[in-house]
Amino acid sequence: MEVYLDNSATTKPNKEVVDMMLKGLIDYYGNPSSLHRKGVEVERLMKSARKQLAKALGASEQEIIFTSGGTESNNTAIMGVVASKNRKGKKIITTKIEHPSVLNVYKNLETNGYEVIYLDVDGFGKINLEQLKRNLSDDTILISIMHVNNEVGTVQPIEEIGKIIKNASNKPIFHVDAIQSFGKIKFTPKKLGADLLSISGHKIHGPKGIGALFIRKNLRVSPILYGGNQETGMRSGTENIPGIFGLGEAARGLYENIDSNISKMWMLKNTFIEHIKNEIKDIKINGYEKNGSAPHIVNISFLGIKGEVLLHSLEQDGIYVSTGSACSSKKSSKSHVLKAMGLKEDEIEGAIRFSFSYHNTKEEIDYAVDKIKKHVKDIRKIMKR
Numbered sequence: 001m002e003v004y005l006d007n008s009a010t011t012k013p014n015k016e017v018v019d020m021m022l023k024g025l026i027d028y029y030g031n032p033s034s035l036h037r038k039g040v041e042v043e044r045l046m047k048s049a050r051k052q053l054a055k056a057l058g059a060s061e062q063e064i065i066f067t068s069g070g071t072e073s074n075n076t077a078i079m080g081v082v083a084s085k086n087r088k089g090k091k092i093i094t095t096k097i098e099h100p101s102v103l104n105v106y107k108n109l110e111t112n113g114y115e116v117i118y119l120d121v122d123g124f125g126k127i128n129l130e131q132l133k134r135n136l137s138d139d140t141i142l143i144s145i146m147h148v149n150n151e152v153g154t155v156q157p158i159e160e161i162g163k164i165i166k167n168a169s170n171k172p173i174f175h176v177d178a179i180q181s182f183g184k185i186k187f188t189p190k191k192l193g194a195d196l197l198s199i200s201g202h203k204i205h206g207p208k209g210i211g212a213l214f215i216r217k218n219l220r221v222s223p224i225l226y227g228g229n230q231e232t233g234m235r236s237g238t239e240n241i242p243g244i245f246g247l248g249e250a251a252r253g254l255y256e257n258i259d260s261n262i263s264k265m266w267m268l269k270n271t272f273i274e275h276i277k278n279e280i281k282d283i284k285i286n287g288y289e290k291n292g293s294a295p296h297i298v299n300i301s302f303l304g305i306k307g308e309v310l311l312h313s314l315e316q317d318g319i320y321v322s323t324g325s326a327c328s329s330k331k332s333s334k335s336h337v338l339k340a341m342g343l344k345e346d347e348i349e350g351a352i353r354f355s356f357s358y359h360n361t362k363e364e365i366d367y368a369v370d371k372i373k374k375h376v377k378d379i380r381k382i383m384k385r
Contacts, residue, residue: 001363001367003318003319003360003364004360005319005364006320006321006322006353006355007296007355007357008151008180008296008353009322010203011204011205011357012357013205013246013250014206014253017205017207017246017249019249020245020248021243021245021246023245024042024244025242028041028245029042031238032046042241047061048248049245049251050066050244051248052249052251052252052255053248053251055251056252056255057182057199058189058191059188059189059190059214060217063189063216063217064212064213064214065215065234065235067213067235068240069200069210069211070177070199070211071101073179073198073200074099074101074177074198075101076223076224076235077175077198077213077215077221078102078106078142078175079222080221080222080223080224081142081175081221082109083224084220084221086141088139089139089141089170090114090115091114091117091137091139091140091141092106092114092116092117092141092142092143093132093140093143093144094116094117094119094143094144095127095145095156096121097125097146097149097336097337098146098177099146102144102146102177106144119131119135119145120340121154121341122341124154124287124288124341125149125154125286125340126292129157129161129164132161136164136168136170137170138170139170140168140172141172141173142172142174143174145158145177146176146179147178147181147185147187148180148184148185148297149180149337150180150297151297151324151338152286152299152337152353153180153294153296154288154292154293155181155288155292155293158187159191161174161193163193166193173195174193174196175194175195175197176192176196176197176198177197178194178198179198179199179203179211180203180294180297181294182199182200182204183203183254184262184295184296185262185295186262194214195215196213196214196216198211198213198214199212199213199214201250204250204254205250205253206246206251207247209240210240210247215234223235223236225237262295265356265357266295268356268362269295269296269298270290271362271365272365272368272369273298275365275366276372279369280372280373282302283300283301283302283303284303284343285298285299285300286299286300286301286341286343286347286351295356296355297355297356298354298355299353300351300352301343301348301350302350302376303350304350305350305380305383306350307323307350307352309379310352310379313375314371314372319371319372321352322353323335323351323352324338335351338351354368
């Protein structure tokens with residue numbers, strides 16, 4: 001049996017998504033900027049995909065621009081605001097547990113004279129709102145905070161943060177990285193109070209190489225790519241039509257089934273946690289189990305073993321998991337998220353991330369728990385020799 005439990009890294013594209021992408025490769029291969037019929041056909045279908053995504057997101061079509069993925073969406077949001085607001089101030093705020101596509105942009109900005117505040121998190125991976133309030137000042141131009149953490153699944157109080165920012169005297173811009181929350185938590189950018197919001201296609205059973213950025217109407221953001229002025233001048237370059245078609249189809253399926261999908265992921269997660277807690281000793285669940293957590297991510301430290309050893313042991317039985325973010329899992333450095341949460345060295349070393357999809361089944365969960373139990377026992381025996 002093959003059990004894929006690394007859905008936070010990427011998801012398997014739905015068949016309908018692949019079929020729609022093939023149409024973009026085989027039938028609708030024209031350039032949407034062309035004036036002839038081939039171009040007009042593609043432009044019409046591209047507008048339809050944008051409409052599907054906007055509907056799923058609870059936004060207007062004019063507020064959506066297509067990008068090459070979550071990293072570009074995050075970079076465009078942050079660098080675009082900084083470029084347009086640099087005369088207003090040079091103070092920007094984020095957290096210590098952001099994705100590298102946010103943290104590394106902020107680190108680069110530090111070298112260019114910007115003051116960066118990295119908010120702390122508690123043992124569950126949640127920020128302190130009072131610390132945020134204390135660091136707001138007249139020269140704060142941008143706050144960037146992820147909705148759901150990609151390693152432990154902690155949900156930040158984004159709505160509360162949005163209200164704090166809205167009531168601030170200088171009204172800094174609020175960017176939300178919603179790459180792990182879109183399709184797993186019901187929200188709209190307006191409800192969250194987000195001015196900018198990033199999503200990625202391959203996290204919602206869509207294709208890789210495509211994403212989108214919500215930009216609130218009338219918000220001025222400078223582009224970071226220049227060229228043919230596609231995407232209302234915000235993202236120049238010939239559009240990735242197969243990717244856009246696939247993202248639109250993934251968004252349509254997500255919107256139509258979101259309640260049942262979320263319910264199923266919660267069922268799988270709760271079942272998994274219950275079995276693991278009952279059958280395996282000396283474990284630590286990192287982050288929240290239920291309230292305060294997303295329905296698709298569980299991070300567990302198996303004490304007395306190395307997570308990477310367990311990962312490869314499970315792989316032999318067709319079970320695929322992760323030791324952390326896919327963007328940094330091949331590096332030797334320890335998880336910056338777990339470090340910020342205050343975990344001990346052995347807890348960090350033994351941490352495994354399991355991330356579910358509505359495509360997973362209870363039978364797969366039962367199989368995975370049985371194999372995890374076996375391999376943890378075997379590895380611990382070897383480690384004690």
